[in-house]
Amino acid sequence: MTRHTHWRCRGSAAVLLLAALTFYGQAGYLYAKAVLAQWLIADAWQQSVLQHHRLPQSQRQQPRPPSQSTRPGPVRPWPWADTWPIARLRYQGEHGTQDLYILEGATGSSLAFGPGHMAGTAAPGTKGNSVVGGHRDTHFAFLQHLQPGDRVQIQTPKGIWQSFRVDHTQVHNIQDGPLWLDATRHQLQLITCYPFDAITANGPLRYRVLLTPVAPTSPGQLAAKQTAPNQKRPNATLFF
Amino acid sequence: MQLALTTLSPHDRYNIIAFNSDYRSYSTHPQPATGTNLRGAQAFVDRLHAHGGTEMYTPLDAVLSEPAAEGFLKQVVFITDGSVGNEGALFQLIEQKLHQARLFTVGIGSAPNSFFMRKSAQFGRGTFTHVGNLAEVSEKMSALFRQLQTPRLQDIQVSWPDGFSAEAYPTRSPDLYHGQPLLIKAKLTHRQSAQGAVKHSRSASDGSITVSGLSASGPWSRTLSVPALKERPTDHQNPAGKGVGSLWGRAKISALMDQKHTGVPEADIKPQVLEVALTHQLLSAYTSFIARDKTPARPPETTLKATSVPNLVAKGQTPMPHTLLSTQPHSPAQYSPHSYPQTALGLNGLLWMGTLSALLALLLMTAGKLLMIPPEWFLRAGSFVQPSPQTASQPASQHALQGPSQDVKAPNP
Structure with a gap:
C-alpha cells in the first residue's frame, strides 16, 4: 500500500463519515424539534386554558376560533410562531402514553412541532367533522397501534375533555381522490402517512383513524377529570 | 414643431395654438412667415411646456372658425399626446366648420385615441400620423411636413364607365399628397340588370374609369382601362x-x-x-363572429370520463366546501373535498442513509488493514487516478503465495 492511496482511502472515509454525521444530525434535529417543541407548546396550552377561564361568563359561551378572537388572542408557544395549540390529545395504551398538543394548521411548518388541525374542518373536541394530521415518524407513530375500541381523549381550550372511541382504520391512496368530509357527521379523524416504516417521505398512501365521540358514560371517573364549568379556575390542567 | 416652422416660406401664413386645459394662441390672426415673425414663433414654441389636461374642443373650434385668407388653403396640423373623450362632439364640429380647410392629426405615444385621430383626419380630408415613441418624432413629422409642402391633387372626381351605377367609398375623396395612393372601393351595378330601360348603354361602355382632379399646374386627369368591365356582366x-x-x-x-x-x-x-x-x-x-370548434375532442356518443385529481386543494390554502365540485353525483352539498396533509418527515430515510455512509466509511478505513484487500479495489470504480495497481497489490499476493508454499515445503527435507 503506497502512501498516496492510503491517504485517499482515509480522505474518502472522512467524507463518508461527515455525510453520515450530517444525516444523523438532520434526523436528530427534526426529532428534537418535534419533541422539544411540545414542551414549549404545553406552556402555551396551559395559558390559553387559563385565559379562557378568566374571561367573563358571557364571552365564554361562544366558541371562538383563536384567529378571530379579539380580546385574548391565541397564545403562541414562542413569539415568532405561526401556529398555536388548539387542543390537547391524550392516549393511554399498552404501547405507551401519548400526550400531544394539537396545533392550528396541517401545514409543514406546524406539523414539524406537533399534530396539526386541518384548516376548514371543525376544531377537535367540538361538534362537527374534524381532521388532525401528524407525522408518521414522530407524533403520530402511535397511530399504528390504535385498534378499534381504543379510547382517545381530547381537551378543548375550554378545558373540557371529550372522549373518542376508535371506530375503524383504513388506508387511502391520495391519487384516488380528495378527502371527502361529511359536514353533518360528528367525528374525529387522525391522519398520517402510510406505511409507517417507509424510507422516503411523500408517498401517496395515508392511514386514517376514524373516531366517534363517546358520551361521558362514567360520571364518577370523568367528573373528577372534567372541569366544572362554574369553577373559576380549571383543575383539568392540573390532574396529570 | 420647430421643424414645421423651418419648412414655411415667406409666402405662407401660420399661427400656433397651444392647448391643455386652456388654450392660447401665438397671434390673433395667421401671420406671414417672415424672418422676424418666425423667430417670435420659435420663441413661443420654446416657452411651451406640456402639462395639464387635453381640452381640444375650444381650440379646435377657434382654429376652424378662423376664415382662410383669400388665395390660401388652410391646413391645420393637430398634434396631441393626450386622450380624447368627446369624439362625437368633435366630429360634428369638424364636419360643420371644416369648409375648405384640411385637418391633419398627429398622435404621439399610446394615449391618443387613434380611432378619433384617424376619423377626424378623414373628416378633415387630411392624414393621420401616429408617432409611437419620441425617437420617431422627427422622422414622422418631417414626412408629414414634406407631404404638406408637395404639390397635391384637389377636387378628385371619378367618372365611372357608362352603363354602370357606382357606389363608391370614400364618398368624398381626400386630397392627394406626395407619395399617397388613391384608394376608392366601389360597387358597380350594371344598369341593364337594375333598370331595363337603358339597354343601349351596354354598347357604349368601353370599361374605362377616368380620374380627374386639380393639381398645382392645372387640371389633371387619367383614364384607366378595366378589361373586366368590358365583358358582359355575367353571373360567375x-x-x-x-x-x-x-x-x-x-x-x-x-x-x-x-x-x-x-x-x-x-x-x-x-x-x-x-x-x-x-x-x-x-x-x-x-x-360579431362566433367561433365554433369543428373537431370535437370526444365523439358525442361516448360517455364522459371521470378522473380524480390527487390532493386537489393547494398546499397552505384553506379548503372551503366547494359548491362547484359538489355537482359530482356521489357528493351532495354536505360533502366537501379536502387535501391530505404531508405527514412524513422521512426520518427513516435519513437514518438509513446515515448508517450506510458510516458503514462504508468504516469499511474503507479498516478494509486495507484487516482483510488485506487493496484499497484500489474500492477506488477503481471512482475517478481517482490509479498510479500502479499491480505494484500495490503485489505485496499482498506474494504473502498469500508464500504462506502455503512454505507449508508444502516443510515436510520435504
Missing part, C-alpha cells in the same frame, strides 16, 4: 373580386357609422349596416 363571380367585396363592405359600414356623428339616428343606420355586414360576413357594431 370573379375570384379576385371576393376580397374587394369585403373591403368595400367595410368601407360602407364605416361610412354608415360615420353618419351617426352627422345627426342620422342610429335606428336608421342599424338595418343598413346589418345588411352589408351579413352579406359580406363582416364584423361591425351590430354583428
